[in-house]
Amino acid sequence: MKKTKDSFCFIDLFCGIGGFHQALASLGGTCVFASDIDEECRRVYLDNYGLEPVGDITKVDEREIPPHDVLCAGFPCQAFSKAGKRLGIDDPRGTLFYDIVRIAEYHKPAYLLLENVRNLAGHDGGNTWRVIRNNLCKIGYSVPDQPIIFSPHYLGIPQHRERVFILCVRKDLGESPNFIFDEKSIKPSDAYSILETDNNLSTFEDYKLSSDQVELIELWNEFIQGVKKPLPGFPVWTEWMRDLKTSDKLSQYPEWKQVFIRKNSQLYTDNKAFVDGWLAKAKKHLLFTGAKAKLEWQAGKPEKPDLWNTIMQFRPSGIRAKQPTYYPALVAITQTSIVGKKKRYLTTRECANMQGFPQSMKLHLKAPIAYKQLGNSVNVDVVRMFAELLLKGKA
Numbered sequence: 001m002k003k004t005k006d007s008f009c010f011i012d013l014f015c016g017i018g019g020f021h022q023a024l025a026s027l028g029g030t031c032v033f034a035s036d037i038d039e040e041c042r043r044v045y046l047d048n049y050g051l052e053p054v055g056d057i058t059k060v061d062e063r064e065i066p067p068h069d070v071l072c073a074g075f076p077c078q079a080f081s082k083a084g085k086r087l088g089i090d091d092p093r094g095t096l097f098y099d100i101v102r103i104a105e106y107h108k109p110a111y112l113l114l115e116n117v118r119n120l121a122g123h124d125g126g127n128t129w130r131v132i133r134n135n136l137c138k139i140g141y142s143v144p145d146q147p148i149i150f151s152p153h154y155l156g157i158p159q160h161r162e163r164v165f166i167l168c169v170r171k172d173l174g175e176s177p178n179f180i181f182d183e184k185s186i187k188p189s190d191a192y193s194i195l196e197t198d199n200n201l202s203t204f205e206d207y208k209l210s211s212d213q214v215e216l217i218e219l220w221n222e223f224i225q226g227v228k229k230p231l232p233g234f235p236v237w238t239e240w241m242r243d244l245k246t247s248d249k250l251s252q253y254p255e256w257k258q259v260f261i262r263k264n265s266q267l268y269t270d271n272k273a274f275v276d277g278w279l280a281k282a283k284k285h286l287l288f289t290g291a292k293a294k295l296e297w298q299a300g301k302p303e304k305p306d307l308w309n310t311i312m313q314f315r316p317s318g319i320r321a322k323q324p325t326y327y328p329a330l331v332a333i334t335q336t337s338i339v340g341k342k343k344r345y346l347t348t349r350e351c352a353n354m355q356g357f358p359q360s361m362k363l364h365l366k367a368p369i370a371y372k373q374l375g376n377s378v379n380v381d382v383v384r385m386f387a388e389l390l391l392k393g394k395a
Contacts, residue, residue: 007028007029007030008028008029008030008069008070008391009029009030009031009032009066009067009068009069009070010024010029010030010031010032010068010069010070010071010072011031011032011033011034011035011065011066011068011070011071011072011103011109012024012031012033012034012035012053012072012073013034013035013057013071013072013073013075013099013100013103014035014036014057014073014074014075014076014096015034015035015036015041015045015053016036016038016041016045016074016373016376016377016378017041017044017045017048017361017363017364017373017374017377018034018044018045018048018049019074019355019356019357019377019378019379019380019383020072020073020074020113020378020383021034021045021049022356022357022358022361022380022383022384023356023378023380023381023383023384023387024070024072024383024387026384027384027387027388027391029070031049031051032066032067032068033054033065033066033068034049034051034052034053034054035053035054035055035057035060036053036055037055037056037057039055040364040369040373041053041373042055043364044362044363044364044373047362048361048362057096057099058096058099062102062103062106062107063106065103065107067107068107068109069109069110069111070109070110070111070112070113070387070390070391071100071103071104071107071109071111071112071113072113072114072383073100073112073113073114073115074114074115074116074377074378075096075097075100075114075115075116076096097132097135098135100112100114101135101136101139104136104139104141105139105140108140108170109170110169110170110173111167111168111169111170111390111391112136112141112166112167112168113165113166113167113168113383113386113387113390114165114166114168115163115164115165115166115378115383116147116163116164116166117163117164118149118162118163118164120132120147120164121146121147121149121164129146129147132166133145136166136168140170140171140172141168141169141170141171141176142168142169142170142171142174142175142176143166143168143176144166144167144176144179147164147165147166148164148165148166148167148179148386149162149163149164149165150162150163150165150181150382150386151163151382152354152356152379152381152382153186153189153326154181154183154186154187155187155381155382155385156186156187156188156189157189157326157354157356157379157381157382158189158190158191158193158194158325158326158327158354159326159327159328159329159330159354159355159379160326160327160328160329161329161330161379162329163378163379163382165382165386167179167386167389167390169390177389177390179386179389188325189325189326190324190325191311191324191325191326191327191339192324192339192341194350194353194354195339195342195350196347196349196350196353198342203347204342204344204347206367207344207345207346207347208343208344208345209338209343209344209345212285212286212287213287214343215285215287216285216287216288216292216319217307217308217312217319217340219278219281219282219285219288220295220307220319221306221307221308222278223236223278223282223295224295224297224305224306224307225304225305225306226271226274226278227267227270227271227274227275228270228271229301230301231297231301231305232263232267232297233297233298234259234260234263234264235260235294235295235296235317235318236264236267236294236295236296236297236318237260237261237264237293237294237318238279238282238293238294239293240260240261240264240265240268241264241265241267241268241275241279242265242268243265243268243269244261244262244265248261250262291314291315291316291317291318291319292314292318292319293318294317294318294319295318295319295321296315296317296318296319296320296321297321298320298321298322298323299321299322299323300323306340307321307340308340308341308343309324309340309341310322310323310324310340311323311324311327311328311337311338311339311340312337312338312340313328313335313336313337313338314335314338315335321340324339324340324341327346327354329375330351330354330355330371330374330375330377331375336351336371348363348364348367348370348371348374349363351370351371351374351375352374355374355377355378355379355380356379356380356381356382356384357374357377357380
C-alpha cells in the first residue's frame with residue numbers, strides 16, 4: 001500500500017457506531033472496510049463516515065476485504081460479560097473471535113487492536129484468555145502475556161468502565177508494546193464536566209424526572225436525613241425494616257442475604273420512631289414498590305447527605321446513589337444515570353461526550369437506540385491512547 005509517513009489503513013469489525021473509527025481516523029488512518037450485524041448501527045455509521053458497513057461478518061469472504069495495516073475489533077462481549085451466561089468460547093457469539101483470526105491470518109495486518117469486557121481476563125479460570133492468546137500467537141502475532149485492563153476514569157474522564165484491551169504486533173515487526181500505568185497518576189474527574197449547558201432548557205424536557213420520580217427521591221431524601229448517622233453502607237431494604245420474628249425463617253436465604261436482613265432489622269430498631277412514621281408515608285406513594293422501595297447509598301459520609309447532590313440510577317437492586325465524580329459504565333440497557341443536581345437523566349449527547357465522540361457526531365434520533373449504541377461503544381479517548389501506543393511506540 002502506498003502511504004504517506006503518518007497514514008495507514010484500518011478495518012473496523014463489529015464497528016457499532018464507530019468508536020474505533022473516530023480514534024484511528026484522528027491519528028491519520030483511513031477506514032477501508034467496516035462490518036456490523038446491527039442495521040441501526042450501520043445506518044448511523046454510514047451517516048457519519050460515508051462508509052456503509054457490511055452485515056454478518058461470518059458470511060464475508062476474507063479475500064473480499066481490502067488490504068489493511070490495522071485490524072480493529074470490539075468483538076461481541078455477551079459471551080464473556082457478567083451480564084450474560086458467560087459461556088465464552090463455547091458460546092456462538094464467542095466464536096466470532098475466530099472470524100478475527102481467519103481475517104488476520106489471511107491479510108496479516110501489522111497490528112491488531114482488540115477490545116472486550118473486563119470479565120474476559122479471568123473468564124473460565126483464565127482458559128478463555130489462553131485460547132485467545134494462543135490462537136493469535138499461532139497466526140504470527142506478538143501478544144502480551146496478559147491483556148490490559150483500563151478504565152476512562154484513569155484519564156480523568158468521568159466514567160468508571162473497566163475494559164480489556166489486547167495490543168498485538170506482527171512478529172516480524174517486533175514485540176507487542178509494554179504498557180505500564182501507575183494508578184497513583186489517576187486524574188480526578190468531575191461528573192458535571194460532560195454536561196450540556198442549560199442555555200436552551202427546552203433541550204432537556206424529554207430527560208426531566210417525572211413529578212412522581214421527584215417525589216419518590218424526596219421521600220428517600222427525607223429518610224437519609226432522618227436516620228442516625230453514619231448512613232448505612234449496606235443495601236436498605238424496607239421490607240426488612242422491622243423486628244425479626246421466628247416465622248421469618250432466615251435460614252432459607254443465603255448467608256450474605258441473612259447478613260443484610262439482620263442489618264436492616266437493626267437499622268429499624270435504632271431508628272424505630274422515625275422509620276415507623278416515614279414508612280407509613282412512603283408506602284402511600286405510587287412508585288414506592290419493588291426496587292424503588294430499596295436504596296443503595298454509595299456516596300460516602302457527608303455531614304448533610306442530600307440525594308440531589310449525587311449521581312443516581314434506578315436499578316433492579318434499588319435506587320443507587322454515588323458521589324458526583326464519575327458515572328457508572330454506560331450500558332446497553334435502561335439504567336441511564338440521573339444527575340441529581342439537574343433533576344434529569346443524562347442526555348444522549350452527554351453520553352456521547354462521555355464516550356469521547358465529537359459534537360459533530362450525528363446520533364440516532366431515537367433516544368433508547370442512541371443510549372444502547374453508546375453503551376455498546378468503545379471509549380474513543382482510551383482507544384486513541386492505545387492506538388497511538390501501538391502505532392507510534394508512545395502512550
